[in-house]
Amino acid sequence: MQNRCEVCENFRPGTDFGGRYRVIEVLFDARSVHLCVGHHKIAQNSGVTSFDELRELFGTGRRSFVPRRGRGLQVFDDQRLGRGRRASDAC
Secondary structure, eight states: OOOOOHHHHHHSTTOOOOTTOOEEEEEOSSOEEEEEHHHHHHHHHTTOOSHHHHHHHTEETTEESSOSSOSOSOOBTTBOSSOOSSTTOOO
16 A cells, blocks of 8 residues: 555545655654655745644644544454443443
């Protein structure tokens, strides 16, 4: 699976960007973020140095195109990875 820019993925889901589309992993204080070259340059030119600044740059109001959580926690084959927060939560 090809890495995709998190901003592009949330702004235009399912779009095919072609062969020249490159993604860079950028390390921030909270977590690493995958950005395409264009969004990476916009962040650099805007002086973004933290994850919160990146979320603010690529968002409006309470909505940001950079999710707080990374892609690390995924559900495979409709199975949950954990039982839930409460003892009464079903598996």
